[in-house]
Amino acid sequence: MREPFRPNMPWPAVERSWLIESDVEQPIVGDRQSSLFKSEAQLSLEQHLQGNHQVGTSAHARSSLVPDTQPRDAKPRLLLMGLRRSGKSSIASVVFHKMPPNETLFLESTTRIQKDSIHSFMDFQVWDFPGQLEYLEPSFDLEDIFGSLGALVWVIDAQDDYLDSVARLNRTILTVQQYYPGINVEVFIHKVDGLSDEYRQDTFQDIVQRISDELSDAGYENAPVHYYLTSIYDYSVFEAFSKVIQKLIPNLSTLENLITTLSNNCGFEKTYLFDVLSKIYIASDTRPVDMACYEMCSDYIDVIVDISELYSWDHPLRKAKGEQVQEAESHVILHDETMIHLMEMNKYLCLVSVIRNPEAKEKKGLIDMNCRTFQDALNEVFSRSWEQEQEEQAARDHGGP
């Protein structure tokens, strides 16, 4: 059982250095959050790792620093796949590295698997695959690639001939599905900014039809495949990634309930819980998504982040003049009386709401207080499940050896 994990990795150097880095720099907080999110595949992987762990630590002579129970590679993994030049690296750069969309023209084509570790409210990895890589060949180890899979994101260039891509995707799904039946497949029908509205819909229908037909012909009914129309030149790719990430969050329904309760009680029009760095929203209230609200909220985060950059310099002479709540809070009232309210929840998350109800706006104090209550609840949701996880793990470790 140990065999599949170590051997025939085509990128040993990268992987090794990454492991070291993550072990050293990962703070305890990060750990507890990453250990929150585990699929079945991850748990089984974790067991491998624990079996393997002794070898690894003695080799690096740091066993006293790292508790033995710590999973080393338990981060959910997003795989970006698709044919070459379909826009995978551009998506990764725009969403996770804040690259302006028009600069992605200059990206070199990817020749090896690019692994990004994203440290945020939950730690996850993004693996960007070169389009030409034949990962289904026997020399590649499926467990390595799909082992701790969170989601498989398949990018299709809608402006190109997509038949090849569809065929390859189906082949991948059918292969992988045998070993990992619970796999989430997210299909990004990409570069739709260049298509007219009608043509966009036609392409969408056509791709959906082809994939589901072929899969059901092969005897795989109701495959868990989801489709999104995306473009890096607007907000659609962030929206799509938000949906993808949301599926990896175990407490999503709890979060959504909390947000819905909050926004009903405060008279919010729409509320999003954003990850500040990537501007992906990890939960929102259950009202229908309104792109206008989403854009304004997302841009307002930019405004606050940019302004903070200008005025958050450190100097011994800069002193506070009184007491103030530790988390940032901001609101703006626009010309049409719309209010956008932003409140920092923790290091990574902030809650942004659009308020149009005139009565609600007058009760700013109440809104603030309710948001603080929500903040407590949010932190409880995250920490509580962590404690359970720890207990389980402790019990398992006790029973294990």
Place this chain on the structure above:
Amino acid sequence: MDARKKKRKVLLMGKSGSGKSSMRSIIFSNYVAKDVRRLGATIDVEHSHVKFMGNLTLNLWDCGGQDAFMETYLASQRGNIFSDVAVLIYVFDIESREVDRDMDTYNAIIDALREFSPNAYVFCLVHKMDLIQGEHRQRIYEERSALIRSRSEGFRVDTFGSSIWDQSLYKAWAGIVHKLIPNLTVIERFLSAFAKKIDAEEVILFERSTFLTVTSVSSDIGDLNPIFDRHERLSNIMKAFKHCAARNTSTTPASAGFVVMHTKTPQFNIFLGRFTDNTYIFLVVPPGEAAYNCAVLNTMLAREGFSKAAASGRTDGFPLPPPETPDDHATNGSA
């Protein structure tokens, strides 16, 4: 004499394709940078009146830069174009391959200007700086501006490097309008007294529709801020958000705007609000809930005093009026 005649004007000149109309559209007509691709060549002179700070109307002459037009400006139109000029803004394209020829044209313009309006201000913008690689930018800009200065005898010239793709455009234009605002000294004296009273690190006054910095004061501590181009960057940030708000509330960018914005963080508190009809005030104060609320209240009170100060300088004195108004308003500020 006709009063309209007396109002002096702002000339926007430069070679064809150097970006005159583009920057005018961005600053005064709420275009975003990528919209300017739609603009065609300017034919002859486009006149526009730009209201700035309410009582200051810029009579902007956007002069098409093709050689044929340039010749008529310098010959048959000479008196018409170059008389009563308050400001000449001359735009150079950094990518131009015929620097010598550009300089000759510029020299001819300067000669004409010296003849008809020797007291005009001259601003030279070295434009499209984004096309130069970052590490060479400063050096090339300095060479070019030295060259420009050497060719403009009789005038003190201010030069700016600019690009429509970043905040440098705002810096250049803020520098220009700063020189044009009539009662600026009154405003500045008022602001610095006010800033001291409310203990602000920085107070910035923005013009309402363009979001250009009118003026700013910072305390000794505020001066230590290591980011020097923060005012332009703020203009850029706020204007981008204004566009976003306009897009999503289905109004035009011209009528979109903010009523008020409060931001509290552990390092600073910021208040942005309408001050006079034509300005926004931007306060940066140290953290502290009570002190912040106090500062906001005082700002509301100071509004009144400020609009008096701004109105008291209402003469047609353009560009700079006598600076002799007493600063008794300053004490009203923080009653």
